Amino acid sequence: MENAQIADVFDEISAILQILGENAFRVRSYQNAARTVRDMADRAEDLLSSGEDLKKLPGIGSSIAEQIDEIVRSGTSHRLTELRGKLPRGFLELLRVRGLGPKKAKKLYDDLGIKSLDDLEQACKDHRIRDLPGMGVKTEEKFLENIGRARENVGRMLLRDADAVFEAFAEHIETVPGLQRFSAAGSRRRRRETIGDLDILLQVTDRDAAINRILTFPAISEVEAQGKEKLTLILNGNLNVDVRFFEADEFGAALLYFTGSKAHNIAVRKVAIDQGYKLNEYGLYKGDKRVAGNTEDEVYEVLGLDSIAPELRENRGEVEAAAKHALPILVDHNDIHGDFHSHTIETDGKQSIEEMAQAARMRGLDYLAITDHSQAVTIARGMDNKRVEKHAEAVRKVDAKLDDFWLLAGVEVDILKDGSLDIDTDILGELDWVIASIHSHFDLDEKEMTQRLLAAIETGVVDCIGHPFTRHLVTRGPISIDVDTVFQACRDNGVCLELNAQPERLDLPDVYCHRAKEIGVKVAIASDAHKATDLDYMRYGVSTARRGWLEPGDVLNSLSTKELRKRLVRKPGAQRWR
Ligand code: DGT
Numbered sequence: 001m002e003n004a005q006i007a008d009v010f011d012e013i014s015a016i017l018q019i020l021g022e023n024a025f026r027v028r029s030y031q032n033a034a035r036t037v038r039d040m041a042d043r044a045e046d047l048l049s050s051g052e053d054l055k056k057l058p059g060i061g062s063s064i065a066e067q068i069d070e071i072v073r074s075g076t077s078h079r080l081t082e083l084r085g086k087l088p089r090g091f092l093e094l095l096r097v098r099g100l101g102p103k104k105a106k107k108l109y110d111d112l113g114i115k116s117l118d119d120l121e122q123a124c125k126d127h128r129i130r131d132l133p134g135m136g137v138k139t140e141e142k143f144l145e146n147i148g149r150a151r152e153n154v155g156r157m158l159l160r161d162a163d164a165v166f167e168a169f170a171e172h173i174e175t176v177p178g179l180q181r182f183s184a185a186g187s188r189r190r191r192r193e194t195i196g197d198l199d200i201l202l203q204v205t206d207r208d209a210a211i212n213r214i215l216t217f218p219a220i221s222e223v224e225a226q227g228k229e230k231l232t233l234i235l236n237g238n239l240n241v242d243v244r245f246f247e248a249d250e251f252g253a254a255l256l257y258f259t260g261s262k263a264h265n266i267a268v269r270k271v272a273i274d275q276g277y278k279l280n281e282y283g284l285y286k287g288d289k290r291v292a293g294n295t296e297d298e299v300y301e302v303l304g305l306d307s308i309a310p311e312l313r314e315n316r317g318e319v320e321a322a323a324k325h326a327l328p329i330l331v332d333h334n335d336i337h338g339d340f341h342s343h344t345i346e347t348d349g350k351q352s353i354e355e356m357a358q359a360a361r362m363r364g365l366d367y368l369a370i371t372d373h374s375q376a377v378t379i380a381r382g383m384d385n386k387r388v389e390k391h392a393e394a395v396r397k398v399d400a401k402l403d404d405f406w407l408l409a410g411v412e413v414d415i416l417k418d419g420s421l422d423i424d425t426d427i428l429g430e431l432d433w434v435i436a437s438i439h440s441h442f443d444l445d446e447k448e449m450t451q452r453l454l455a456a457i458e459t460g461v462v463d464c465i466g467h468p469f470t471r472h473l474v475t476r477g478p479i480s481i482d483v484d485t486v487f488q489a490c491r492d493n494g495v496c497l498e499l500n501a502q503p504e505r506l507d508l509p510d511v512y513c514h515r516a517k518e519i520g521v522k523v524a525i526a527s528d529a530h531k532a533t534d535l536d537y538m539r540y541g542v543s544t545a546r547r548g549w550l551e552p553g554d555v556l557n558s559l560s561t562k563e564l565r566k567r568l569v570r571k572p573g574a575q576r577w578r
Pocket residue numbers: 185186187188192194195196197198199257258259260261262265266
C-alpha cells in the first residue's frame with residue numbers, strides 16, 4: 001500500500017464532503033491528512049507494522065489514524081464507500097474534467113442540476129454555464145474542450161490503483177480453503193495502463209467453501225452475481241471483479257482466454273482452426289478430445305507457438321512472431337541497473353540527496369540521476385543557472401562518499417516555448433545527465449511543437465527527452481508532434497527518449513516504445529521519484545517497456561555503471577553518444 005493511495009482516499013473524501021456541503025473544518029482535516037500522508041518519507045504501512053503511533057504526525061488525529069489503519073489492513077475505506085453512495089452515479093466523473101473541482105461541481109449541481117458529464121456537455125452547448133457567478137464564456141469553452149478527455153478513461157482505473165486493491169484481495173484469496181491455483185487475468189495481467197475491471201481465476205477443491213471465504217473480504221461493497229462458475233463483486237463501490245472457477249484440465253485454457261486481449265484470442269483461435277483444432281476457455285480440442293488445457297504453455301506449444309508474455313497479447317504481431325520463433329526477449333526487472341530521473345528537496349522532492357541515494361542503493365540499483373527542476377517551473381522552486389551549478393556540486397560531494405554507486409549530477413531542464421533551454425548550455429554541458437522536458441504551452445500545433453522539440457534535441461547537451469508526450473492518463477492528452485521526425489532526430493543526435501514510469505504518465509506509451517525501437521532510439525526508463533518510495537514505480541516503466549516489445553539492449557538502464565560512464569563521455573564539439 002503506497003502512501004499516495006491512502007492520500008487519494010482522503011482527497012476523494014474531502015472532495016465529496018465539499019460537494020455535500022459539509023463543514024469546512026472537516027473538509028480541511030481530510031485535505032491536511034492527504035497532504036501529510038502523501039509527503040511522508042516513510043510508508044504508513046511500514047510505520048504501522050513497526051508499531052509507530054501515526055497520531056504523532058502533523059494533521060493526523062485519532063479518527064484519521066484509525067482510517068489509515070483500516071485502509072492499510074483491508075485495502076478499503078468504509079467511510080469513502082459510504083460517501084460515494086450519497087452522490088448520483090457518475091457525478092464524480094465531473095471531477096475528471098480539467099479545471100473542474102469540488103466547489104464548481106457543487107455549484108453546477110445546485111444551480112443547474114448537473115449530475116454527469118452528459119449533463120455538463122449539454123449545459124455548455126446551451127450556454128448555461130456562462131451566466132453562473134464566478135464562471136464565464138471562457139469556463140464554458142474550457143469545459144467543453146476537456147469533456148472528451150475526461151470521458152476517455154471513465155470507468156477505468158489506473159493500473160497502480162487496481163494493483164493495490166488486487167494485492168489486498170490476493171492476500172485474502174490465499175486464505176481460501178482448498179486453494180490449488182489462483183491467477184489474475186485480464187488487462188491487469190497484461191499490465192495495461194488502465195483497468196476496466198479485475199479478472200481472477202481460481203482452481204479449488206470445494207467451490208462453496210471458497211465462495212464463503214471470499215465473501216468475507218471487507219472491501220466487498222456489493223455482490224452482483226453469485227454462482228458455481230462465477231462471482232461478480234464490486235470492491236470499494238468502484239471496482240468490479242469477476243472471479244471465475246475452473247478445474248485443473250481447464251485452467252490454462254481459461255487463463256489464456258480470460259487474459260485476452262480479445263484481439264489476441266481471436267488471432268490464436270484462428271491459428272487453432274487452421275490446424276483443425278477447436279479452442280475455447282475450457283481447452284484445446286481435436287474433435288471431442290481435449291489435447292491441451294492444463295497450462296497456457298501447453299496450449300501454445302500444441303499450436304506450434306512459443307509462449308507469449310501476457311504484456312504482448314494485444315494482437316500487434318505477437319502471434320505471427322511466436323509462430324516464427326521470433327518473439328523478443330523482453331526486458332525484465334533484473335536488467336535494470338539504474339534510474340535516470342529523480343528529485344530532491346532542492347526543488348519539489350521530499351528527501352535529500354543522501355536519502356535518495358541510499359534508497360536507490362537499497363533497491364539494488366547501481367546508479368541514480370538526480371535531476372531537479374529548472375527555474376521555469378516556479379511552483380517547484382526550480383533552479384536558476386547558479387543553483388544548478390551548486391546543486392551539481394552537492395550531488396558530486398555525496399557521490400564521492402559512495403563506493404560502488406554512481407549518483408549522476410543532472411537536471412530536468414525545461415524546454416521553453418520557442419525550444420530554447422531554461423539553463424545555459426555551457427552549464428548543461430558540464431553535467432552528467434540532462435533531461436529536457438516540456439512543462440508548459442502544451443497546445444502548440446504539430447508543426448510548432450515538433451520544431452520546439454527538434455531545437456532542444458539539436459542543442460548537443462541533452463541526453464534525454466523527459467515524458468515525451470507529456471500525457472497524463474486522467475487529465476491531459478498527448479501533445480501533437482510528428483513522431484517519426486522527432487524520434488529520428490533523437491537517433492541522429494544521440495538523444496534518448498524517457499519512459500517516465502509515474503503510473504499516471506507511463507510516457508512513452510507502449511506503442512511508441514515499439515516505434516522508438518524500430519527507429520533505433522534508446523529508451524531510458526525512469527521513476528521520476530519525488531521521494532524514496534517512488535523509486536518503486538520503476539516496475540510500471542518496465543511493464544510498459546515490455547508491452548512495447550523492448551529488449552534489454554533497447555533500454556539504457558541495462559548498462560552497467562562502467563558501460564554507462566563510457567557512453568556518457570562527452571567529446572568537445574561532438575555529439576553526446578557513441
Ligand atoms: P478491461 O477490463 O476493460 O481493462 O480489459 P480486459 O482485457 O480485462 O477485458 P474484459 O475484462 O472485458 O475481459 C477479460 C478477457 O476475456 C478479455 O481480455 C478477453 C476475454 N474476452 C472477453 N470477451 C470476449 C469476447 O467476446 N471474445 C473473446 N475472444 N474474448 C473475450
